[in-house]
Amino acid sequence: MADSRRPHREGDSRAASSHGNRPPPISRKSSLAGDAGMTSMLPPGSTGRRPSTMHGDAGVQGRRPSSQPGTLPHDSATTNTKRTTAVGDPIPQTTSLPAPGDPIASPNRSAVGTAISNSREHLIAKTSSKQSNMNLMLDDNFFYDKLAFKPSDVSAKQMDAASLSLFYSFGFESHRRNNLHYLNEHTVATVVGNVLVFLNLRTLDQDYMPGLRDGAIGSIAVHPSHRYIAVAEISYESPNIYIFEYPSLQLYRVLRQGAERGFSDICFNNQGDKLASVGMDPDYMLTLWDWKQEKIVLRSKAFSQDVYSVAFSPDTDGQLTTSGMGHIKFWRMASTFTGLKLQGYIGKFGLTELTDIATFVQLPDGKVLSSTETGNLLLWDGGMIKCEIAGKGKKPCHQGRVEVILLVEGEIFTAGEDGYIRVWDFETIDTADVVTGQARVFEMEPIDEILIGKDVKIKTMIKSMGATTEYLVQDQLGHLFKVDTQKRSAEKIVSFHSGGIAGVDTSPLGHSMVSLGMDGTLRTYDYITKTLAGMTKYPSGGTALVYLPETLDARGCTLAAGFSDGVLRIISHTPLNVGGGNIAFDLQYVFKPHNGSISSIGISADGTWLASTSTDKTVFFFKINSEMPPMVNEEQPPVIFSPKFVKLIPIGFLPVAAVPTKLSFSPDNHLNIDEIEPVEDDGFNDHEIKGDGDVRDEEIEGKRAFMILETGELLSMIVPLPESVDNSLTFELKPEQLQIKRWTLSVPTAAPTPAATAAAQEARASGGIDADQDASAEAKTVESPEEPESISGRLTSAARKKHGLVIEDESPITNVMYLEGGYFLIALQNKDGEYEIRACKYRTPKQSRLVLVYKAPFTDMRLSTSGKYLLAGATDGMTCIRKFRLEDILLYRWTGGHEVYARYSQAFDEEEASAAARRATEQAAIVEEPDSTDDLTRTVDVPGQYWFGHAHNSKNGRITSVAATFDDAFFATAGADGGLFVWRVSMEDIKSSEAYEGSELLEIDQGNMIDDIVDSNAYSLQEAKVKSEKDKEIEDAENKKQVTRDDIQELRNEFLKLVAENEKAPPEQQIARTALTIDPDLQADIERESEEKIRLVRKELEWISEKESIIPNKLRKTFLDVLQTERIEIRAFKANHIVATFRTTKLEQSVEVALQPLSSGDGRPSRTVGYAREHSAGQAHRGDIPETVSHESMNPSKKAEKPTDAKSKLEARKQLRAERASMWKELMDAKPDESYEDPRDVAAIRYAEQHMGDYKLKTGEKYIVPESERVDADKKRRQILLLKESVFSLKEHFNQKVLNLRDRKKFLVEQVDIQNRQLEEINTELVTLGVPIEDKLWTPTMEASAYPENRYKVTAADIAQFQKEDAQAVSAARGNQDDLMGGFGSSAVQTKEAAPTGAATIAKSRPTTQQHPPLSRGASAIGMGLPPDSRPVSEAPALTRTASDAETAQQKSPLEIREQEIRQKELVYKKKKIVSAIDQAIKSFDTSLDRLVKEKVVLEADLKSADMKLLLLYREWVLLKEFEKHDRHLADKLTQKRNEKDEIDGKIKECQEKLNAKKSEIEQVIKKEKEVQEEFRKTLGENNRYEEFLTRVFRKKIKRSKKKSKPEGTASKGEGSNEDEDEVEEEEDMDEDEDDMDDYDDEESVTSENDLEGGEECPPDYDKASFARVLELREERLDQEDILAEIQKAVEVLKKENDALIKKEKIIDMALRTTESEIQEFQTQKQQKLNELDVVVPLRLHQMQYLERNTLPTDLSPALVFVNEGLSKLRNRIKELQQEKADIRKQHKELRKMHVNLIKSRKEKQLKLQELEARATDVQMLKFGHIIDLEKLERMGVNKGADELREKLAKEDAKRLKEVEELEVQLNRLKEEITDVTRENTVRLESLVDLTDARQKLEEQLNTSQLSATAEYSGPQRKDVQEREKLVTLVHTQAQEIEDLKREIELLIRKPMRHLPPVLRSRLQTQSQGPPVQTGGMATGEGIVFGAFDAQSVPNAAEAISQE
16 A cells, blocks of 8 residues: 555655666665665766865765655555654665675676776775864765665665565564664664664654674664764675764765674763774774764774773763773873873772673762673772672672663663663662672662563663653563663563564465564564564574464465474464454474484475475475365365364484485476476487486376475485385385485586686677677786675675686585476586585486575475575575576576686576566557556666665674564565564565365364473484384383293193093002102292392392382371361262362461461551551640630639739739730630631541542552552561461361261261161061061261271271282183192192181181172272262071961961961061151252252352452462562651651650740749838838939849859858858959840940949938948849849740741641652552552353443453442432532531621621720710729839738728638528428427327227216426417517518519629529428528628628728
């Protein structure tokens, strides 16, 4: 399809080659396509511009071209390689070099080629000479023409440059160092062979730039500005360094003479103005270049061995470092008296082991950090090893070689062969040092490490452009990764072979390609889409590969692969685009025919023969038989390869004298010669030349083949058919069987001059060469006799013509390819050292046709599928494709012998002339037809044209395989350098796949899975065959021994017969027995030998017994002792159900120890628990605002109601005002700002967030791992242990149920046995009663599997049974002659020995009592039709009635008969009852077992889920283990920050405590000062006329000395102390006290004590004592002020310290938050990694609710697995959220109302406050006429007398109130006593009333009884009268009290209670609430106690309070 990004014009694809290969226009020179092609011959000046615009040199471009990319020839049928603006269009990987094997062109073309050669050589020489001039300065716009550096031997036989192009590169040089270079953010430059590949990392598109010359690219470097690319080549002739401009890729500079063979490494300095290069073998030259001027600055030999790397110092260009094999060298540019020199210092390893240094990094301070082979790092300083850096415990930094060291932003990255990237602290390494005299190993731990993969060997690592944490990593084992060190992720970008590629082949029917690497990987590609379709890996490296023909597989998907371990595999893969994913591989056959590496695989064209050659000097042949599959729908489907239809039959192997390198089968066994060579009568019949070539080959049995040996021999053979080969004993074939012959060319001896002359004359006569041209050529030869014969190691065409025939009979042959009709192609070496491909015929060794010539050996030759192209590869990486026609090589019309080079060139020129004439005719016809669409610019298509490509490395890029596709549109090349290139042949159209795709494809038999051979030491086919033959030999030997034994047995029988005849004879005729003894001492000798043997055998058996006992003991200890429960099987009685225990192992002791703290609940939390969680308890923020105000602060009036310490009302008001101001300040301080959030609201929000009710997807981008769900390796390990313990518990719980069931079954078996014995007794009795018994008793047994522990118990019965079986086996072996095997001894002994045996036999034949058989025999009942766990009990005796029984029955009486019937029924009933009980028990047991079976099924499902969970936990643990180191680092960092936080909090707390203490001290000082002020006011008194003077004296500031505190315990000095010393001390302290003066008001003056004594005298009429007291008070005041000043200074210091600590606390808080964020980010990364693990969730179909159009989608990745309960909760949560939302809205509405009310209340209070202020102002204006300052008034209105009186009054009031309280207490006590007495009196009155009533009744009774008596007393008694009077008095008294109380209540109503004293008021309030008390039957208020006061007490108290 056409390129969709640019318009396509007709003829673009061939525009570059029209009109005799005319070059493209100049516009193409500005892009990479300007070099594209290996164009044919270019005449001088054909570049489209003047030959030179600078210096007059041809081919030099004098201006910078446009950067607009040109137009690349493009095939519209090709899938395009995407182009990038950075590189341009892809290049066809051809070269304009002359083909090294190019035959000479026609004379005119040769002349043109010579002219170009001279022109280019002149250009290079002239340019070099000019640049050697020191005065020459190259302009910045100077550019070279790339064609000027191409070799000049151009041939006309090259194909058009547009004919082939590089399509894609699937290879990579994974073992090359420094092979990755960023050009921009998405493009990387890398080298593959001789091609510079530009890889787009996003799209994986590629662009290419080939090497300018043959060879390879040794190294590349990118300029720091990324504008230039330096390419250093490897070449055998003067390698150069080319500087290309990027992205135009124009040749900017050429650096010459830098090395002899090539460069190993190059680099730019940081400024980019210099370039350093290091040469490879043999010179190893270090060169410094001024590359813009192409000048060598300095040079010196770097070392005598390989140098791997060179680098400038990052800080100075005057220092360099080189390293390599066993060395490191430090260089510096030094100025000497002879000029600037390059001086090098070799690094001295000293005691450190010598090692190769692959890489290094130069540190800023001049040190160098280098790698080693052992995995450690070396720190170099001054050419010496400062120390060796290793891990903790002297573990190496890496396991294996360190390949990468990078210095990035203060961190050092290292990587190596162990697959780890480790990060090290730069400061620690830079300052690393060790103590002198000790081991020079510095141990340290890496900061971080990242494991890319266990099967990864890091070779190169570079930092990505535009990213701070991304790196590009090259894996030596075949991968390219993009690594993010922050996310700890590795993304695989590209996959490729590691190392060389052993083979490549393309499908014969489809667009698939397969490559086999030396790393053992087999990869399949879709080369159309440029993708890797699939891969697989095998144990050993690959060596050979070939697709099987379509006759064996109609899909074209089966191949044969050979490997280095001698294994041959036949592998099939699924076709491309089948299944939509990667293809799958299926192993069809696997053989090991060789013990050495397979060197080649040959397969016949028809697919019937296959052969493999090996380095073990053998070739193995296989016959392939295929059969057609059955008809499908009356159609015959093709063969699809499978073992079912295709059979591989091993025939045998042929050992040869040397290693075979190639084998090729004849396609037709020489039978198609008639189709190729028609028989003509007038044909050439020179038999001397042709030999027997005209003899037709007859059909043979077998297959013809050619084989090449390493020695250069070509062997012809005929492989025999399998039927003619006997390989039953060995696979080895004899040479005679294959009719092996050596085939050689027959070359005539040297007499070439006449023949060459005749050939030249014939050529002139035929018009092939013009005489003028020949003369000019000869003249030219004469004029230039010194013209070189070779260029770049190859002969020129002229030299080849001159040399003539250069082959010999013994020319070594390196390759062969069989063709039809007996023709074949061979590659051989000629006498000139070059290699030729010639076409030969089997029967005409004297003739051959030349096909191709090249300087290096050909490694592979193949014909394309159509036969139009011949493909070849060479050892130097060359690839060739040649147009091929079979008729061009046929010999039936060939008139000569072996074709020489001149004749070959002449034939080509004739063909070219003929083709040109035809093309001219076609063009004329096209011109006459204007509507024709043919391309007029198309080049002439000449047979024999060829193309050479040099994409592979010439040094180590040996071509291993070439292959063309089935449509000839592509071909592929593979090399040992790792290169795998696909080329596009634009002359052919891309065809669709021809593979069979029918729906009736036969299924491959998957039932017979092929076991692969993975052991390299496995037997080969021959070894396996020989081993079986050895077994046969042993069997034959045994057979011979048996024959001998039979002979001896016959003799023995004969002897026994004679002995028997002797015994039968009459005694007189008998011979004595001793006379028949053959050897008298034989028996004794035999017995003695037998005893000795028995003794030896016993010893051997003892040793064997001990040995055999050790083995089972070890096995028991390993496999059984570790078991907690073995597998125990229990079978049902009547059903086929079986239940078994779980086979469980004991928990390891370590697991139990780990589970102990978990079971006790002592599980420690994760290391990264949040800081707030740990420190939330007991810590409140210092800025928290109190939510409530204390009751005292809200009610300060209580404190102010009663002034204390005799203070006046004025002072009380001042104090009250101060308290109010303080309260106001506190209230304002407590006022929250606008951003304040209520802690309750914050807590509610946090609770709502935590209990949102939703489910956070862990795969979400914004998912934050909660602290409760954070996991680490330890926690995951605990989860694993808990799960294991749970699984173990479940299994053991079920096992216990099974064991209980086993015990139950055992009990049932015993019970049934007992019942059976009862049934036997019943049956016996029933038989005696005449009842026939037909049923059989069933006796269950316990199966052996129920007691596996009994396997070691051996009973006597088991021993007897074993002996019996052993005896039976021996008897069977001996036959019927057991009694005759005693030898030639006496027969009497044998007779004695036979007697016991017979007795034993008779004893065994007797019936025995029924016993339980051994457990191992329990299963034998199955074959007898009984239940599985039962066996038949011996039947009851024959229950038949005899005649005597009948007679006895007849003699019984009717009563006896009746009793017998009753007994019979009773027994039958008992029997039925027992049987029923047995059946019921058996049925119950079977039901229980069935229930347990079902339970086990459910439990197994749960356990399987637990196993999957355990596997997931283990994978998570492994993943977390990788993060453990970083996790610990973060945890330690968090702990450190928390400790710092705690420490700073403690310091702040301590500082605040000190501030509070200072505050208390200040308050005490202020209080003391106030006391001094108060005492001063008392001293002044009232109306003191000296008050102003004394106040001024009291407040005056004086200068005084500091008082020094004396140490404790120092005695005070007496009067006798030295006063002079005190004066001296006072003078010394004067200066110190000057700074301690406090400032007073401006009105006050500062004087000294002397001035005070002179100017401040006591007034004459004032008390001197009072004045002295004033001075003392002043001193006290000054002392307090000094103390206050010192405290203020200390407070300032503490405040500064507190501020500094708070700032530090903020920094620590920020670091703590940063650490917590790092932990959170790290937890997120861990969670993302955990999310990548697959979790198995079994689901049923009805649970799948993710449907698309009612069908299950194919892609379930967007689906979510969710539990139904969670889904229901979410649905309910929606309703709950709606309700919560409504409640919150309602609450919000209420709060808004409350807010409005509060605002309204505040406004009202503000209005009231304004009103009160206005009233106060009005009152002051009315009373005083102006506003009065109350505070000033209080200060001025001090009345001390009034205050003293008020204080006295307050004291008196307090005293009286105290007395009142005491009286109240006494009154209450008395009242309580009155109440008690009143209650008692009431009781007595009631009893009195009762007694009175009783007396009255008695009196009435007496009155009635004494009617007649005279009354002695008729009136009331005196006692009654007195009582009545008392009651009346009491009533009056109470009434009077009531009246008094009423008056007091009225008085209290008129006087409000608030004016009472507080104590009295509170007591009245308390007592007024007391319950009423019944006193004398009246309700009174018990708490009203005013009865204790007189009439004036209460008013006076109230009046006093009102006055106050």
